[in-house]
Amino acid sequence: MRDDYESGVGGKDGLELRVWLRLITCFNLMDGAVRQKLHQEYATTLPRFDVLAQLHREDGPLTMGELSRRLMVTNGNVTGLIDRLAREGLVERKPAADDRRRQLVAMTDRGQAFFETMASDHQDWIADMTGDLNAAEKRELFRLLGRLKQSILTPQSDTTEAAE
Amino acid sequence: MRDDYESGVGGKDGLELRVWLRLITCFNLMDGAVRQKLHQEYATTLPRFDVLAQLHREDGPLTMGELSRRLMVTNGNVTGLIDRLAREGLVERKPAADDRRRQLVAMTDRGQAFFETMASDHQDWIADMTGDLNAAEKRELFRLLGRLKQSILTPQSDTTEAAE
Numbered sequence: 045m046r047d048d049y050e051s052g053v054g055g056k057d058g059l060e061l062r063v064w065l066r067l068i069t070c071f072n073l074m075d076g077a078v079r080q081k082l083h084q085e086y087a088t089t090l091p092r093f094d095v096l097a098q099l100h101r102e103d104g105p106l107t108m109g110e111l112s113r114r115l116m117v118t119n120g121n122v123t124g125l126i127d128r129l130a131r132e133g134l135v136e137r138k139p140a141a142d143d144r145r146r147q148l149v150a151m152t153d154r155g156q157a158f159f160e161t162m163a164s165d166h167q168d169w170i171a172d173m174t175g176d177l178n179a180a181e182k183r184e185l186f187r188l189l190g191r192l193k194q195s196i197l198t199p200q201s202d203t204t205e206a207a208e
Numbered sequence: 209m210r211d212d213y214e215s216g217v218g219g220k221d222g223l224e225l226r227v228w229l230r231l232i233t234c235f236n237l238m239d240g241a242v243r244q245k246l247h248q249e250y251a252t253t254l255p256r257f258d259v260l261a262q263l264h265r266e267d268g269p270l271t272m273g274e275l276s277r278r279l280m281v282t283n284g285n286v287t288g289l290i291d292r293l294a295r296e297g298l299v300e301r302k303p304a305a306d307d308r309r310r311q312l313v314a315m316t317d318r319g320q321a322f323f324e325t326m327a328s329d330h331q332d333w334i335a336d337m338t339g340d341l342n343a344a345e346k347r348e349l350f351r352l353l354g355r356l357k358q359s360i361l362t363p364q365s366d367t368t369e370a371a372e
Contacts (some may be wrong), residue, residue: 057333060334060346061334061335061340062350063349063353064338066357067353069353070353070356070357073234073357106319126266148291165220167224170224170225172223173221173225173359175359175362176362177355182224185349185352185353186226189227189230189349192234192341193234196237196338198339200336
């Protein structure tokens with residue numbers, strides 16, 4: 045995906061479209077940098093990082109179905125991610141105590157330590173990339189993105205599909 | 209990809225990280241809505257829309273290599289996209305006037321008309337999704353995203369890789 049969606053946009057385009065194209069540009073630049081850093085410094089991928097982040101937030105094991113729901117990926121994809129993380133010794137599968145047919149995924153101690161180091165670096169990368177904005181600008185950007193999120197989720201007049 | 213990266217984020221996370229997670233959320237919501245609308249209302253995809261948008265901006269034919277560069281996808285992927293758009297009668301391949309071995313891609317009249325209708329709707333979808341923000345908020349969001357873009361592209365101290 046190209047990084048700079050804004051190139052070639054003329055002044056005739058509406059302000060809304062220019063906001064959207066600039067948001068795409070920022071997303072692509074940051075997402076690309078995070079993926080590259082995860083690959084270079086931790087030999088891992090964003091989907092694997094996301095699985096560990098979900099287990100870390102839960103602070104306990106999750107079922108495959110629940111992981112799949114939180115990651116918004118199919119069960120098949122989660123199975124592949126868990127296979128890989130299990131081979132790396134970062135997670136383990138175990139049967140649920142109350143129903144041994146139900147399989148849970150839990151972080152290992154090694155996975156926990158690995159994730160914490162990586163998450164701390166991840167936070168530093170984001171802080172670096174946003175470093176030119178002062179605290180007031182970051183708060184205002186956070187607020188305006190919150191307004192945008194609400195706006196996207198609020199159906200406008202007759203275009204209710206946009207909110208799904 | 210899950211829509212709401214913010215769920216489960218605690219107050220202990222830094223402001224920078226919360227800005228980034230909210231930006232991901234807005235991107236996923238808008239990108240998903242645009243892809244869904246393109247599919248439902250025009251039976252097309254975002255990559256095909258992007259090819260037509262590049263030809264429209266150029267206001268003339270482009271080589272496969274130039275299209276590939278602008279879309280930041282591989283030549284192989286562009287070939288598939290052009291095959292599809294050609295079958296739909298929206299673009300056509302033709303040899304360059306100055307070098308008949310060099311192949312150009314041009315929009316057909318039908319492609320031009322199709323793109324203009326779709327682009328007008330696309331602008332309306334974006335306007336709807338951002339409709340809760342007033343003009344001053346949109347201008348401020350545009351400005352702050354510009355500051356963010358510059359910040360991402362500016363190497364901070366010793367983390368020069370972040371800017372690539």
